[in-house]
Amino acid sequence: xxxxxxxVVRILANPxxxxxxxxxTQRSVHPIFVIAVVHTVLAIGCLPYCxxxxxxxxxxxxxxxxxxxxxxxxxxxxxxxxxxxxxDLSILGPVNAYKSVVSLGLGxxxxxxxxxxxxLLGVLLIVAGSYFVIDRKVNQPLSNAFVRFVSGRGVQxxxxxLFLSATEALFxxxxxxxxxxxxxFVLWSVLGFAIALAWTLLSLRRELAGQLAAVKSAxxxxxxxxxxxxxxxxxxxxxxxxxxxxxxxxxxxxxTIVTVLLGRRFFAETNIGERLIGSIVMAAGAALIVVFGxxx
Numbered sequence: 001x002x003x004x005x006x007x008v009v010r011i012l013a014n015p016x017x018x019x020x021x022x023x024x025t026q027r028s029v030h031p032i033f034v035i036a037v038v039h040t041v042l043a044i045g046c047l048p049y050c051x052x053x054x055x056x057x058x059x060x061x062x063x064x065x066x067x068x069x070x071x072x073x074x075x076x077x078x079x080x081x082x083x084x085x086x087x088d089l090s091i092l093g094p095v096n097a098y099k100s101v102v103s104l105g106l107g108x109x110x111x112x113x114x115x116x117x118x119x120l121l122g123v124l125l126i127v128a129g130s131y132f133v134i135d136r137k138v139n140q141p142l143s144n145a146f147v148r149f150v151s152g153r154g155v156q157x158x159x160x161x162l163f164l165s166a167t168e169a170l171f172x173x174x175x176x177x178x179x180x181x182x183x184x185f186v187l188w189s190v191l192g193f194a195i196a197l198a199w200t201l202l203s204l205r206r207e208l209a210g211q212l213a214a215v216k217s218a219x220x221x222x223x224x225x226x227x228x229x230x231x232x233x234x235x236x237x238x239x240x241x242x243x244x245x246x247x248x249x250x251x252x253x254x255x256t257i258v259t260v261l262l263g264r265r266f267f268a269e270t271n272i273g274e275r276l277i278g279s280i281v282m283a284a285g286a287a288l289i290v291v292f293g294x295x296x
Contacts, residue, residue, distance in 0.1 A: 003242040006235040007251050013232035014252070015093065015259040019266050020225035022084040027218050030204060031081035033211045034225070035074055036196035041226035042189035049186050062179045062187070069171035070191035074199070076164030079157045087154025089267060090275045093259025094133045095155055097126050097282035099162040099249065100289040119293025125285025132278030135271060166249070172237060173245045181237040188233060250290035253283040 024034050049055060083092055101123055104115060115123075134149045149155060175184045204211060215222060239248045256279040263269040 003239060006238045006242075007248075009231055010235040010239060010252055011255040012258060013228045013235060014255045015089075015262050017225060017228040017232055018080075018084060018089055018093070018259060019262050020221050020228060021081045022089055022267065023221050024214075024218060024225065025081060025085035027214060027221075029214045029218065030207065030211055031078045031085065032196065032199050033204060033214075034081050035077050036193070036200040037215060037222050038226045038229050039074070039189060039193035039196045041223070042230050043193035045230070046186040046189045049182070050190065055183075058183065059178055062175050062183070065171045065175040065178070066184065066187040066191055069168050069175065070188055070195055072164045072168035072171065073188065074192050074195045076161045076168060078199075079161040079164070083154045083157035083161060085154075087152065087158070088263055088269045090260040090263030090269045090272060090279075091133055091135075092154060092158045093256045093263070094129065094275065094279040094282050095158045096162055096256055097129070097253055097279075097286040098159065099166045100253075100286035100293070101126060102163055103166055103246070103249075104289050104293050116292055119289050122285040122288030122293055125288065126282045129278040129281030129285060132274045132281065169236075169240070169245050169249065173240050176237060176240055181234075181241045184237045185234050188237075189230075246290045250287040253286045256283055 021034060025031065080092075104119060104123070130146065130149065134146060150159075172184060172188070175187070200208070200211075236248075236252075239251075243251075257276065260272060260275045260279050263275075264272040269275075
């Protein structure tokens, strides 16, 4: 029952975080600064846990997995915010279904897994669903629209972000096996803070004053984003504790439907009916790939 609750929180929190990220980019807040502020808030919240003696006396494997996961998380989230700054939320949400296709391809080349017919059907469903998501001009061939879709900067950045996110999930699961969800969440927050802060100081030295001013003007949105991100990540690691990563990611695909609806609600995005149909078809395809997609 608790696992179901964690999944529901994850499905709802992720699209909400995307909404707040996009709202901040509309205020000209730099993507790396967005991520740095979020991790700062989360790290402060985790500070009491870190100060308890012995809490962070962990095996070397936990640290190595979590440093890698934090690097992937910060980089992937920065790319995601960049993508949100220039593309519709209701387009980028469904693109997340391609994470399952990426995982399928990696399994073939890295561990010798073979796609099943059901897995290939899942790929076809994701591609078919994409055609509903694509904005197509009148009389424009679908093939040309699809090429334009995948060549768009926002979509390409989203693809890069989901690749990093899929890889991050594997390192999170390995760290959870060696420790606990609480420790993984704390290290994800704190190590992410250190990485994002260093990145911010190196890349935004001349813009830092203006970015700090944005915290004051958009304080409520930053707080909402930090809460949504914290809830999303905590729900993620708790789900990974109880379920395999693949099954968890398949269930998380339901968030794409919520994302499309929020795109309409907060940003007045158009073609929502078609995009909603596409997101449902793509989520179904992703679930087929993850659950039935490969065999040894």
